[in-house]
Amino acid sequence: xxxxxxxxxxVHPVRSFLVGDEPMTTGLWGIIFFIFSExxxxxGLIAAMLALHSDTLLWExxxxxHRVEGDHVLPILFTVLLVSTSIPMQFAAxxxxxxxxxxxxxxxxxxxxxxxxxxxxxxxxxxxxGFGISDGPxxxxxxxxxxxxxxxxxxxxxxxxxxxLRGLLGHFDAKRNTAIEAAxxxxxxxxxxxxxxxxxxxxxxx
Amino acid sequence: xxxxxxxxxxxYAGATVWRVILEWLTTVDHKKIGIMYLWTAGAFxxxxxxxxxxxxxxxxxxxxxxxxxxxxxxxxxxxxxMIFLFxxxxxxxxxxxxxxxxxxxxxxxFPRINALSFWIFLFGGVLLTLSFAAEGGxxxxxxxxxxxxxxxxxxxxxxxxxxxDMWLVGVILLGQASIFGSxxxxxxxxxxxxxxxxxxxxPLFTWTTLVTGLLIxxxxxxxxxxxxxxxxxxNGAGGAFFDPAAGGQPLLWxxxxxxxxxxxxxxxxxxxMGIVSDVFGVFTRRPVFGYRSxxxxxxxxxxxxxxxxxxxxxxxxxxxxxxxxxxxxxxxVPTGVKMFNxxxxxxxxxxxxxxxxxxxxxxxxxxLIGGITGVFHAAVPVDFALHDTYFVVGHFHYTMSIAATxxxxxxxxxxxxxxFGKFMNEGLGKIHFWLVFIGVNLIxxxxxxxxxxxxxxxxxxxxxxxxWELMNMLTTIGAFVSAAGMMVFLYNVFYSxxxxxxxxxxxxxGTTLEWATTSPPPAHNFDSLPEIRxxxxxxxxxxxxxxxxxxxxxxxxGHNGSGGSHSGxxxxxxxxxx
Numbered sequence: 145x146x147x148x149x150x151x152x153x154x155v156h157p158v159r160s161f162l163v164g165d166e167p168m169t170t171g172l173w174g175i176i177f178f179i180f181s182e183x184x185x186x187x188g189l190i191a192a193m194l195a196l197h198s199d200t201l202l203w204e205x206x207x208x209x210h211r212v213e214g215d216h217v218l219p220i221l222f223t224v225l226l227v228s229t230s231i232p233m234q235f236a237a238x239x240x241x242x243x244x245x246x247x248x249x250x251x252x253x254x255x256x257x258x259x260x261x262x263x264x265x266x267x268x269x270x271x272x273x274g275f276g277i278s279d280g281p282x283x284x285x286x287x288x289x290x291x292x293x294x295x296x297x298x299x300x301x302x303x304x305x306x307x308x309l310r311g312l313l314g315h316f317d318a319k320r321n322t323a324i325e326a327a328x329x330x331x332x333x334x335x336x337x338x339x340x341x342x343x344x345x346x347x348x349x350x
Numbered sequence: 351x352x353x354x355x356x357x358x359x360x361x362y363a364g365a366t367v368w369r370v371i372l373e374w375l376t377t378v379d380h381k382k383i384g385i386m387y388l389w390t391a392g393a394f395x396x397x398x399x400x401x402x403x404x405x406x407x408x409x410x411x412x413x414x415x416x417x418x419x420x421x422x423x424x425x426x427x428x429x430x431x432m433i434f435l436f437x438x439x440x441x442x443x444x445x446x447x448x449x450x451x452x453x454x455x456x457x458x459x460f461p462r463i464n465a466l467s468f469w470i471f472l473f474g475g476v477l478l479t480l481s482f483a484a485e486g487g488x489x490x491x492x493x494x495x496x497x498x499x500x501x502x503x504x505x506x507x508x509x510x511x512x513x514x515d516m517w518l519v520g521v522i523l524l525g526q527a528s529i530f531g532s533x534x535x536x537x538x539x540x541x542x543x544x545x546x547x548x549x550x551x552x553p554l555f556t557w558t559t560l561v562t563g564l565l566i567x568x569x570x571x572x573x574x575x576x577x578x579x580x581x582x583x584x585n586g587a588g589g590a591f592f593d594p595a596a597g598g599q600p601l602l603w604x605x606x607x608x609x610x611x612x613x614x615x616x617x618x619x620x621x622x623m624g625i626v627s628d629v630f631g632v633f634t635r636r637p638v639f640g641y642r643s644x645x646x647x648x649x650x651x652x653x654x655x656x657x658x659x660x661x662x663x664x665x666x667x668x669x670x671x672x673x674x675x676x677x678x679x680x681x682x683v684p685t686g687v688k689m690f691n692x693x694x695x696x697x698x699x700x701x702x703x704x705x706x707x708x709x710x711x712x713x714x715x716x717x718l719i720g721g722i723t724g725v726f727h728a729a730v731p732v733d734f735a736l737h738d739t740y741f742v743v744g745h746f747h748y749t750m751s752i753a754a755t756x757x758x759x760x761x762x763x764x765x766x767x768x769x770f771g772k773f774m775n776e777g778l779g780k781i782h783f784w785l786v787f788i789g790v791n792l793i794x795x796x797x798x799x800x801x802x803x804x805x806x807x808x809x810x811x812x813x814x815x816x817x818w819e820l821m822n823m824l825t826t827i828g829a830f831v832s833a834a835g836m837m838v839f840l841y842n843v844f845y846s847x848x849x850x851x852x853x854x855x856x857x858x859x860g861t862t863l864e865w866a867t868t869s870p871p872p873a874h875n876f877d878s879l880p881e882i883r884x885x886x887x888x889x890x891x892x893x894x895x896x897x898x899x900x901x902x903x904x905x906x907x908g909h910n911g912s913g914g915s916h917s918g919x920x921x922x923x924x925x926x927x928x
Binding site for chain 2: 168170173174177178180181182183184185186187188189191192195196199200201202203206277278279280281283284285287288292
């Protein structure tokens with residue numbers, strides 16, 4: 145076939161990066177709309193945090209405690225770790241687009257390990273916080289926001305783990321990988337929201 | 351149920367009752383799910399109506415029959431049941447049933463998630479209703495659930511009990527069902543359209559489904575956030591979010607709540623508007639006037655719906671009045687465009703008036719009164735005077751409750767032949783229409799007058815200021831008249847299921863794709879689809895050849911260019927022949 149007869153395939157760079165060059169499946173449309181609804185959920189919670197902070201007389205924990213005595217090393221470390229797991233997750237999607245299931249499984253395993261470590265660290269953060277959920281607006285906001293974010297991380301990890309098991313069973317190839325793309329988009333969302341949740345809570349508003 | 355199931359699952363002739371029940375419990379067919387939504391929402395609607403009759407009996411004369419606490423609980427549950435368990439799901443019922451048929455799809459994009467939505471909705475509804483059994487009774491803070499009334503602050507004479515928590519969790523579940531449903535509607539419309547069904551050829555009801563889906567998708571999660579904060583506030587946080595004594599802000603709840611609940615009135619009214627548009631397009635025997643302006647007006651209403659929520663909070667002193675007043679006034683423009691288009695569609699049409707059309711015209715009248723009183727409220731000074739009076743009650747019932755219900759009743763009469771293969775009885779339908787139309791005007795126009803007289807809402811007793819007792823009595827009479835009308839409707843449904851006149855696949859000479867298949871449709875919806883060349887494919891099928899010879903006839907060709915292989919064909923051939 146002459147080269148000129150092949151219709152030029154237009155590739156949108158951003159779309160191609162996020163969801164690949166194959167046509168968008170119904171599943172991908174679905175997860176994108178679902179992520180929009182999740183964004184609005186966190187928008188509601190974050191708006192509540194900002195409104196409470198801007199207009200309340202007793203923002204600080206009422207028992208006089210502060211979130212962390214001393215440094216911010218652990219929160220910063222785990223923030224960097226969580227957000228950077230978007231990279232191996234995207235590599236997993238890139239790998240399966242080329243049909244490389246082994247590279248996909250390795251990258252997803254990295255995400256699973258780091259994500260689980262993040263959740264364990266959250267457990268320690270909660271158990272070492274010097275205040276309870278009833279100690280004023282800051283405390284209530286802190287537990288609500290980190291709690292709902294943590295629940296979403298756990299949800300994302302379960303999602304990824306299920307796909308990882310499917311990958312072990314030999315599912316997914318270069319054409320059929322909607323679930324991996326969906327999990328990747330969801331994981332990007334979870335990481336991005338963490339930036340919006342944690343920075344105000346730890347650095348600006350505490 | 352047996353008749354209904356029999357009509358739907360003819361392949362199960364001879365099947366036992368249990369197999370039919372199992373079939374319905376496990377179905378993922380959008381038509382069956384739509385019909386289940388319809389029955390469930392209808393049943394909840396009757397419950398909500400019963401609550402309203404209790405309230406009207408209490409208010410008919412001065413003096414009390416039920417205690418103030420019971421009254422609080424009844425009006426709270428009336429609002430919650432009517433909004434969350436009747437108006438929202440009945441919209442979902444028609445969107446489930448008709449939208450995939452209208453775009454020529456086999457089913458929804460995610461049939462199993464569709465079933466999940468329905469069952470989450472049902473359990474949320476059951477949880478909400480079961481709160482009558484909770485200690486301390488149901489939630490009694492109104493359907494708006496303003497804190498700190500919802501909280502146990504120590505200052506509340508009777509702090510709400512477990513019923514309030516059940517309300518919060520129930521509404522979270524209902525919201526989740528809505529969100530899953532909206533994802534489904536949106537993906538279905540974007541991905542499952544038949545070849546040739548471009549965006550500019552979608553039937554108007556499908557367009558309203560699209561805009562409604564976007565509204566649900568982007569607003570309901572914010573309500574979920576508010577409900578979650580409210581739940582945490584009651585169970586652990588000690589009022590840190592919403593109780594001023596503990597550092598919270600009651601206004602925060604109002605902002606989050608109305609950020610959902612204002613778009614929610616459009617979520618309720620837009621599907622009704624879509625049904626009415628389709629009905630006008632059939633029974634005036636004309637294309638709906640200004641199809642594109644209808645769609646653009648719809649999108650404008652959807653967008654403006656997101657920036658006017660604070661007009662519910664004018665009197666709080668916590669919102670920027672000029673902006674929200676201006677934005678609210680603006681909504682009258684696209685709404686006026688739609689009103690104009692509906693009337694112009696009827697103008698010089700060959701109008702016929704079966705019950706579906708009667709209800710659509712009734713919709714126009716009620717929505718006109720509701721819309722104009724809405725513009726009153728948009729003006730801040732007027733709102734300051736009328737806030738929390740019966741004028742508000744009259745206004746919102748005229749728009750989102752009664753006008754929407756009229757739209758949905760039109761949908762019932764219009765699509766009943768498609769759903770069950772039988773006509774609803776027209777004689778009973780007309781009795782139903784006139785009883786309800788006279789009844790609701792008696793109720794709500796009097797309530798507008800009561801509001802102008804200054805009668806506050808949410809009270810269970812009042813002093814007989816001049817005229818209040820008379821007007822309240824008229825309102826109560828109206829409530830019972832419309833309830834009688836709804837009983838006629840209920841009888842009509844069962845009568846028509848059993849003895850209704852058989853309807854063919856296209857009993858109304860419809861113009862949209864759902865009339866291109868049998869009544870009721872097979873599980874796979876379509877054996878074959880007609881060519882889709884305009885937003886009225888069945889009209890083209892019926893009259894296309896004749897009209898193509900007419901040089902003045904112009905086929906709406908669709909302009910977004912994704913029409914598949916034959917999208918450009920009709921106008922090209924029309925040009926050649928012309």
